[in-house]
Amino acid sequence: MGEGAWLVAFLVAQRLAELVLARRNTAQLKAEGAVEFGAGHYPVMVLLHASWLAVLAWLGHDRDLDPGWLALFIVLQAGRVWVIASLGRRWTTRVLVLPGTAPIARGPYRWLRHPNYLLVVLEIAVVPLALGLPFVALIFSLANAALLAWRIRVENRALTWAVGEGPPPGAIPSATLAKG
Numbered sequence: 001m002g003e004g005a006w007l008v009a010f011l012v013a014q015r016l017a018e019l020v021l022a023r024r025n026t027a028q029l030k031a032e033g034a035v036e037f038g039a040g041h042y043p044v045m046v047l048l049h050a051s052w053l054a055v056l057a058w059l060g061h062d063r064d065l066d067p068g069w070l071a072l073f074i075v076l077q078a079g080r081v082w083v084i085a086s087l088g089r090r091w092t093t094r095v096l097v098l099p100g101t102a103p104i105a106r107g108p109y110r111w112l113r114h115p116n117y118l119l120v121v122l123e124i125a126v127v128p129l130a131l132g133l134p135f136v137a138l139i140f141s142l143a144n145a146a147l148l149a150w151r152i153r154v155e156n157r158a159l160t161w162a163v164g165e166g167p168p169p170g171a172i173p174s175a176t177l178a179k180g
Helices: 003-031 039-060 067-090 115-130 134-162 174-179
Strands: 035-037 095-097
Touching: 003 039, 003 067, 003 095, 003 115, 035 134, 039 115, 039 134, 067 115, 095 134, 115 134
Parallel strands: none
Antiparallel strands: 035 095
């Protein structure tokens, strides 16, 4: 197995572990009355990330890793852990907010409103570059930028609504989700 295969295997294992954590946190948040926003874009996000991993596995499995890009990837992983730890039980892969609850303002959230998205943007470019696949970095970075433009608007509306400034369109009460 080449270096690229090891990196992709790590990413797949990491993403699966994150999905387990996200599902647990999502269930807990919904049980507490969280409201989901932008559920319609979630399958698109899953497809984008799954496609990114599949293309990396297909084109990068037998490639050597560039040490500089790999070092940056490792730094990004530390940032990922910091983001997840800062959000704690409120970290999820969906846009969920608890009514009346202010956004998290600790960890990297003291300085940036969406540090996780910055890390994802960098990671989607850095991993293919570490594998010597600049075209993959470009294509998926562009696709991710379009998706994040949509998601960040949704999340900003949700965070505004959570602190009592009116419901944005597209909110789905968690009670409705639990029935369906």
